[in-house]
Amino acid sequence: MENLTKTARTTVKRAPKRGIYDKKILYKILDAAFICHVGFIDNHYPVVIPMACWRINNCFYIHAATNSRLAKQLRTDSDVCATVTILDELVLAKSAFHHSMNYRSAMIFGPMMEVKDAKAMNIILQAFMEHVQPGRWQKVRLPNKKELNLTSVFALNLDEASVKIRSGGPVDDKKDLQRDVWAGTVAIPTKD
C-alpha cells in the first residue's frame, strides 16, 4: 500500500495517535463524503466554503459556477486545504474531560487546478452523478453546451493528504469507571 507523501507544506500535523497515512483509507473516507470544506486565502484572510465533492482514482474534485468568487479565486491563487469530515457518533464518557466524537476526516493540500478539456469534464461530471446516485447519469438529461460553460471543475491531487480517525467508546480514567452515569457512543442528534 502506497503511503501519502508529506511535504513541508503540511505543517499542521494531526495528533499522531489518530494520524493515518494510507491511501486506501483516504479514498474510503472521501468516497463516503458528499461535501468538503475548501479553505483558501483571499486578500490575506482565510476563507472556508462548503462544496460538493467526489473522487476519481488519485484526484479529488469540486465544481463551481464559472463566474463564482470561488472559481475566480482558484484561477488567481489555487492553493487550498480541502477537508472532509464524516461525523459518526458522540462519545459520552463518565468525566467531562474524556467526552469526544467519533469521526473520519481527511485534509488534502495542494493547488486546485481547473479542468478545461470537454471530454475530461464529461467523465468527471458523470463520476459525480455516480457518486450521488449510481446509474442516474443514464436517466437524466445530460448537460448542454450552455450548462457546461456555466460549470467549472477543479481537481486536487491526492498525494499530499492526511487522515485522522477516532472510533470506539470512551476512554475514562480508572477511578471514574464506577461512577453512576451512562457512558458509551450515541448517534449524532439531528436538530432543526
Added chain:
Amino acid sequence: MENLTKTARTTVKRAPKRGIYDKKILYKILDAAFICHVGFIDNHYPVVIPMACWRINNCFYIHAATNSRLAKQLRTDSDVCATVTILDELVLAKSAFHHSMNYRSAMIFGPMMEVKDAKAMNIILQAFMEHVQPGRWQKVRLPNKKELNLTSVFALNLDEASVKIRSGGPVDDKKDLQRDVWAGTVAIPTKD
C-alpha cells in the same frame, strides 16, 4: 431583528439569492451543529481543521488541547474563518445540471480569542456539555485543575458572519419536466 455587520474582510460573498443576514437564523444553524471547520493561515498556506463547536449568546466557541498546533497557531495569528455546514438532503433533478443539495451553512470571520478566566471557562465548558447532551454536566465528573490546564477555549464573536441556506425540491427547466425520471429530495446516504 439585528442584522449582521458585513465588513471589508468578508470579501467572499455567498450567492445573493441564498445569502441571509439574520442573527436568529445564524444562531439556529450554529445550535444544530456539533462541528465546524476552522480555516486559518499557517506559513502562508490555508489549513482547515474540523473542531467541535458550540454557542453562547453572540459568541461561538471551540476548544483544543493547550499544546496543540491549533492552539499555538491561534495564539500567533488568531484570524479565522469558521464554517458550519449541516447537509440536509440531496436534491435530484431531471437534468444533471439542476442537481443540488439542501443545506444550512454559516461562515464566521474574525479573530478567535483565547478565554483564560477560570470562571468563564467553567461556564463555557458547561454550555458545551449542555449542547452535547442537556443535563449531563450534573452527572459526570467535572474537570479537575490538571484537565483544565490541558484545555484551551477560544471564542469568536458572531458579528461578522454570513448564512447560506438551500431548501426545497429541484428546480428543473420546463422542457425537462415530462422526462421519465424520478426527481425530488432524498436523505443523505450513509456510507461506511
